[in-house]
Amino acid sequence: xxxxxxxxxxxxxxxxxxxxxxxxGHEIVADMSAPDGHDAGPDPHDLYDSALGACKAMxxxxxxxxxxxxxxxxxxxVVRDASEERKGIYKLTTRIALTGPMTxxxxxxxxxxxxxxPVHKLMSEVETQIETIAVPRVxxxxxx
Numbered sequence: 001x002x003x004x005x006x007x008x009x010x011x012x013x014x015x016x017x018x019x020x021x022x023x024x025g026h027e028i029v030a031d032m033s034a035p036d037g038h039d040a041g042p043d044p045h046d047l048y049d050s051a052l053g054a055c056k057a058m059x060x061x062x063x064x065x066x067x068x069x070x071x072x073x074x075x076x077x078v079v080r081d082a083s084e085e086r087k088g089i090y091k092l093t094t095r096i097a098l099t100g101p102m103t104x105x106x107x108x109x110x111x112x113x114x115x116x117x118p119v120h121k122l123m124s125e126v127e128t129q130i131e132t133i134a135v136p137r138v139x140x141x142x143x144x
Contacts, residue, residue: 002021002022002023003021003022004019004020004021004022004030005019005020005022006018006019006020007019007020007029007040016031016037016038016040017031017032017036017037017038017040018030018031018037018038018040018041019031021047028041028042028047029041030042030043030044030047031043045080045082049078049080049092050078051119052078052092052094052117052119052120052123053076053077053078053094054076054119055117055118055119055120056076056094056096056114056117056119056120057074057075057076058117059113059114059116059117059118060074060096060098060110060111060113060114061074063109063110063113064106064110067109069100069102069106069109069110070100070101070102070106071098071099071100071102071110072099072100072101073097073098073099073100074096074097074098075096075097075098076094076095076096076114077094077095077096077097078092078093078094079092079093079094079095080092081093092123094114096110096111096114098110098111
């Protein structure tokens, strides 16, 4: 389970906008970008976009290690175009740079593998269903 909870140094409704994200034993701070937030960490769009870049990088490394491809460095840049997000189009462009003494064929295989990473598939081929459930406030019974 992933838990997201507000970090509120001022103890009220006007405090900071940052949130702590706890994932297993790891913690990340997320925040809204200025002017709405304090930019204490990446915003939710940044986290979404970075999941794609991280998945592509890790998938290529995993494939290279299992297939003896001598990749040394993997750099994945992710550029967002959210100009039509409200129209249902959210465009991410990834730019991949690989180094190492690999052949052109090995290089091309790694680029092809990047397009098949699980998060790429999740973002482009899978219907995500989200259910939002309110839990009772402390000391109150559940609502029907």
